[in-house]
Amino acid sequence: MLSRDIWAAGSEILIGAGSILVLLFEVLARRARPVWAYRTALVSVAVTVFLLAAGSLGRSGVFWHGGLVNDPLSRLLDIAAGVATFLVLVYSRPQLVRHGLERAEHYFLVLTTLLGVLVVDSGGSLLTLYLGLELLALSLYALIAIDRRRPLGAEAAMKYFVLGAMASALLLYAFTFLYGLAGSFRLSVVARALAAHPGSPLTLAAVAFVVVALAFKFGAVPLHFWVPDVYEGAPTAVTLLVGTVPEIASIALFMRLLGLGLGAASGDWGVLLMVASLLSLLVGNLLAVVQLNVRRLLGYSAVGHVGFILLAFQLGGRGGETAAVYYTIVYVFMSAAAFGGLTLLEARGEKSTTLEDLSGLARRDPWMAFFLLCALFSLAGVPPFLGFWAKLIVLRRVIMAHETGLAIFAVVMAVVAAYYYLRVVKSMYFDPPPAPGGDGAAAAAPVPVFSRVWLGINALGLLVLGILPEGLWSACRMAMSHLLR
Amino acid sequence: MTAAHLLVEGVFGFFATVLVISALGVVVARNPVHAALFLILSFFNAAVLWVLLGAEFLGIVLVLVYVGAVMVLLLFVVMMLDIDLVVIRRGFVRHAPLAAVVALLLAFEIGYVFWARHLGLVSLAPPLRPGTLPNTRALGLRLYRDDLYPFEIAGFLLLVGVVAAIVLTLTHREGVRRQDPSAQVRVEPARRIRLVDPFPKGTPGKGGEGG
Numbered sequence: 221m222l223s224r225d226i227w228a229a230g231s232e233i234l235i236g237a238g239s240i241l242v243l244l245f246e247v248l249a250r251r252a253r254p255v256w257a258y259r260t261a262l263v264s265v266a267v268t269v270f271l272l273a274a275g276s277l278g279r280s281g282v283f284w285h286g287g288l289v290n291d292p293l294s295r296l297l298d299i300a301a302g303v304a305t306f307l308v309l310v311y312s313r314p315q316l317v318r319h320g321l322e323r324a325e326h327y328f329l330v331l332t333t334l335l336g337v338l339v340v341d342s343g344g345s346l347l348t349l350y351l352g353l354e355l356l357a358l359s360l361y362a363l364i365a366i367d368r369r370r371p372l373g374a375e376a377a378m379k380y381f382v383l384g385a386m387a388s389a390l391l392l393y394a395f396t397f398l399y400g401l402a403g404s405f406r407l408s409v410v411a412r413a414l415a416a417h418p419g420s421p422l423t424l425a426a427v428a429f430v431v432v433a434l435a436f437k438f439g440a441v442p443l444h445f446w447v448p449d450v451y452e453g454a455p456t457a458v459t460l461l462v463g464t465v466p467e468i469a470s471i472a473l474f475m476r477l478l479g480l481g482l483g484a485a486s487g488d489w490g491v492l493l494m495v496a497s498l499l500s501l502l503v504g505n506l507l508a509v510v511q512l513n514v515r516r517l518l519g520y521s522a523v524g525h526v527g528f529i530l531l532a533f534q535l536g537g538r539g540g541e542t543a544a545v546y547y548t549i550v551y552v553f554m555s556a557a558a559f560g561g562l563t564l565l566e567a568r569g570e571k572s573t574t575l576e577d578l579s580g581l582a583r584r585d586p587w588m589a590f591f592l593l594c595a596l597f598s599l600a601g602v603p604p605f606l607g608f609w610a611k612l613i614v615l616r617r618v619i620m621a622h623e624t625g626l627a628i629f630a631v632v633m634a635v636v637a638a639y640y641y642l643r644v645v646k647s648m649y650f651d652p653p654p655a656p657g658g659d660g661a662a663a664a665a666p667v668p669v670f671s672r673v674w675l676g677i678n679a680l681g682l683l684v685l686g687i688l689p690e691g692l693w694s695a696c697r698m699a700m701s702h703l704l705r
Numbered sequence: 706m707t708a709a710h711l712l713v714e715g716v717f718g719f720f721a722t723v724l725v726i727s728a729l730g731v732v733v734a735r736n737p738v739h740a741a742l743f744l745i746l747s748f749f750n751a752a753v754l755w756v757l758l759g760a761e762f763l764g765i766v767l768v769l770v771y772v773g774a775v776m777v778l779l780l781f782v783v784m785m786l787d788i789d790l791v792v793i794r795r796g797f798v799r800h801a802p803l804a805a806v807v808a809l810l811l812a813f814e815i816g817y818v819f820w821a822r823h824l825g826l827v828s829l830a831p832p833l834r835p836g837t838l839p840n841t842r843a844l845g846l847r848l849y850r851d852d853l854y855p856f857e858i859a860g861f862l863l864l865v866g867v868v869a870a871i872v873l874t875l876t877h878r879e880g881v882r883r884q885d886p887s888a889q890v891r892v893e894p895a896r897r898i899r900l901v902d903p904f905p906k907g908t909p910g911k912g913g914e915g916g
Binding site: 222225229236243283284285287288323325328329332335339345347348351352354355358359361362365366368 | 864
């Protein structure tokens with residue numbers, strides 16, 4: 221019984237053991253460069269992803285009295301989070317080394333972030349969902365503030381920490397209501413209790429608090445204020461992490477908590493989520509237009525993408541939820557390519573803060589410019605790329621639900637988004653490079669081939685999967701058709 | 706009512722009375738140190754009440770954690786701060802009505818719990834009867850067997866907290882002279898003391914040439 225439960229948590233145990241090993245290397249070989257910590261982290265993530273994909277880890281079923289639920293959805297999200305973390309590690313190391321930020325603790329915190337995501341992905345009870353979320357958030361707070369020479373980072377971390385603590389408190393408050401209703405932490409029991417007491421005032425209060433907390437974690441309007449600040453203030457390698465891996469935990473939280481746990485109250489949270497999604501689409505995309513800082517631009521555009529995800533999710537039903545999960549996974553890899561490109565530019569010794577820093581990049585480094593172009597075209601939803609299919613599937617769902625007005629609004633906002641993404645591309649390809657002699661072109665160091673190759677795979681993958689989109693979509697549909705709780 | 710029952714009631718009454726009196730003492734005592742000592746007394750009495758209810762583990766933890774750690778810390782704080790009693794008591798009359806309202810509200814809330822059934826709450830399983838399973842054992846089985854998974858995640862959470870605190874505060878500044886214990890341990894006498902012969906052989910006589 222116990223050993224069966226322990227094996228079921230195999231992927232979490234592997235990543236946890238990897239993070240402990242990273243810390244041990246730091247203690248035992250402090251004088252060596254933290255390259256061993258990096259290698260350990262990389263290997264443990266790669267092994268976990270491989271075993272998950274091969275089906276040796278994460279046997280399906282409900283374990284730990286409902287605390288751990290392994291189903292195809294959790295496996296899909298685990299694999300996506302693992303691959304994204306792998307890419308994040310590969311892209312961020314050259315930049316960390318160049319800026320003197322490489323420490324074993326950095327890799328430890330990246331691994332614990334992944335651990336939190338894995339726990340949330342397969343969380344079957346309020347308790348494990350909350351603990352996974354806190355593990356994820358706590359690691360991110362520390363990572364954002366890790367570069368103490370950067371006051372912006374400390375400010376962003378402080379904002380994120382205070383607001384995040386408040387969101388966690390709201391979530392806990394909602395959980396007390398749910399526990400009071402159901403008498404159990406298990407999501408299946410909570411779902412049954414909600415179905416038995418429709419319209420109870422406690423349910424309404426719990427739903428409201430849960431939606432507020434989740435909207436904060438995802439960065440949806442009106443709780444999006446931390447997003448641009450964190451994207452700008454954190455070290456680039458950490459922005460890369462914040463913009464990718466936690467999104468998977470967010471969609472998992474939406475699926476588990478709202479879709480499966482509070483599914484009976486979907487009428488209540490559907491309205492709230494629709495308002496949040498429309499506001500996110502509007503505010504995120506319009507504010508992104510006026511940004512001159514590339515990272516703030518990508519931050520606001522992330523808010524806009526969350527609007528798309530919530531638009532699909534609030535329709536309710538498996539179809540909308542599947543579209544939301546698909547969009548999230550696609551977004552994570554587009555975001556990884558875009559921020560990965562910026563991170564590697566910084567590793568070359570260039571700046572990648574403003575649009576002007578990027579101008580003329582195509583002449584200085586045609587391959588890097590091409591990779592960034594792939595990522596940005598995909599984010600904008602230009603047809604041969606993967607991002608196009610994500611948007612198309614969401615819009616098809618919305619139209620199938622007879623919400624043509626919403627669909628038109630979303631398309632208009634996607635056009636606005638295309639404008640600011642293409643402006644970055646224009647700056648890279650058609651604007652003259654900044655005048656030489658500045659500190660930008662002073663010391664262009666070569667980027668390790670390993671990182672460049674992976675960025676190439678990531679960016680070209682967006683193109684190839686966009687031409688052959690069937691695989692990922694059917695994987696999502698498969699995952700969503702066998703949900704457990 | 707059996708004699709044993711009467712005994713339990715009597716013990717409960719005694720400790721409950723002392724608990725209430727010492728709680729009053731916490732509020733009323735003029736000297737903050739006395740108030741802290743009264744608080745320790747009330748913790749002990751509350752712990753006894755818990756043991757009477759069959760929650761012996763919680764009773765022990767209350768004494769160990771609160772009396773053993775928290776209160777000692779609090780006493781340190783109280784003794785290190787220079788507290789002016791007159792300043793603290795100033796404005797008592799002015800704030801008394803507000804305090805009374807808060808107290809009434811609290812009393813109402815506590816009382817309201819008893820009528821809370823119509824909110825749609827499921828009545829939870831009654832707590833374990835004393836004697837069926839020792840409280841410590843029941844808690845241990847729950848924490849280390851049934852809920853081992855969340856327990857371990859909570860452990861990781863604390864580890865991340867420790868690492869984060871160290872990463873954000875510990876600096877290795879260059880040019881600071883600090884001890885390196887492993888270098889100190891590894892030192893050998895030969896590298897610290899050099900025996901010098903003040904009068905090497907072959908030199909001219911004692912006192913040197915100029916002597």
